[in-house]
Amino acid sequence: MTPFDFVLAHARILDGCGNPWYWGDLAIQDGRIAQVAPPGTLLGRQTLDIAGRYLSPGFIDIHTHSDLSILVNRPAESAVRQGATTHLIGNCGMSPAPLDERHLAEMRQSWGRISDQPEVTWEWRTFNDYLRTLESGGLGINIASLAGHGALRLAVLGLDERPPSAAELDRLKSLLSEAMEAGAFGLSTGLVYPPGCFASTDEIIALGRVVSRYHGLYASHIRGERETILEAVAEAIRIGREAGVPVQISHNAPKFGAPHDARANLRLVDEARLAGQDVTVDNDVHTDLAPSLTSGLPQPLQDLPDSEIIALLQDPLSRRQVRQEIVLDRRPAFGPSGLLKHTQWDRITILHAPEDPQVIGKTIAALSREQNQDPFDVYFDLIVRNGHAVDAIFDYIDEANIRLLLQHPAVMICSDGEVLAPYGFLNDPPPYSPCSYGEFPGVLERYVRDQPVLTLPEAIRKMTSFPAQRLGLLDRGLLRPGAWADLVVFDLERLHDRATNLYPHAYPFENYPHRYPQGIDYVFVNGVLVVDGENHTGALPGWVLRREEPPDDKSSVYSHAG
């Protein structure tokens, strides 16, 4: 009997389907799972006895923003060390391609400081150029990508707040076709962010029809996740129905200010599914987010350079107008902005403020009392002194909603994070992004092992075969012979997420800066060992995944069959 390349022996196998574990050995040959058999029966040139730990498919993180950080950290440290073996990027309307020379400055501005890193060359123009850039230097995980509607719009209309002309709409469609042909898995929108928020429903339906021709996916950060969440979910469903595309509603937890709990938005999803429409949801399990304070400004101001924002907020009249726009929220803004609108200043804790180190760890409510100043003025003054560089933790999601979402069968688990590492640029200053380090282990630790929110097989299904199915990755996300050997070995007893923060926030923040989780013992990507205990092996076996043409769609494939 010829030994296999590698055998993982004596595993509790969780196959990804949602079935209970069973004892077995798993053999890897040429990057794929070659065989699954009773324990102690398979022979490998190398064998790892995992002694009863769990073996599951690698986690497929269907909502991430690693588009540029994966270029800065190709080993994908924070992702692979939490067991993620595939990231879907290009979410929330944001992708770094396609890119038009005339709007390069706005594109760079929209991605912030990482734009200036040497690895982020901005030399690509087409979507395919960008995928090739990803491929050129090796990757620690697999990367699949959506085409961002914001990027398409930026390339054609810049940050203009207007509908496209007929010719411009044609250009948007042809850039999207080009991205789909390069292997994008679909289109994403970010309808609270500039420039996505300037688009009408009809514009998105028109683009959705292009996606439909390629059997792609429509993923949306919907147009409001608070007061207007139900209208926004309904809009996403309508886009899917009229364009003929499956819909993925991104990170669909209601944010502070929403009139109902998550059952209301999930009911709309259930109704659409009952009516025969393919609508699914993803969500992460963190109640907070730490964006720049400038992301709470009305959309047309958010991407202005520091100097322009500062000049505007120094003028008392325009400061008053900006404040009014925030409170009126006529064009629904980013979720955390609800805390400004509803004056929840005690839920906003300053994380970084290079010009005001003494305010770090304090809430805007506390600063307002200390300085005897209106909290809006405290907020604006921090931006005036620090520009885009002032970040705060916004505590804006109710954990009860996270549990409701976790338990719904059509909701999968994502991080909404990005590849990070506790060294170099990606840790300077350390970002508050617990999801980027501990999403999947955190779910298994807190919502499976410690509290009975999800069963283990169901949690694993929501991290593996379900997102794989959503992306049409039929040879990943399952432990079956023939599937690619993206694998995680974990010890549920020892599992510990070291990137948590207990609320209410207290300074210094617990587990910050973040560390890698404990108990994710081995991770394989395409059959290659990438995480070996506490160590990253340095291997870069990840691939850029491209959407595969269904056999009935393209004449080239069809003619092979014929």
Ligand SMILES: [Zn+2]
């Ligand atoms: Zn989003």
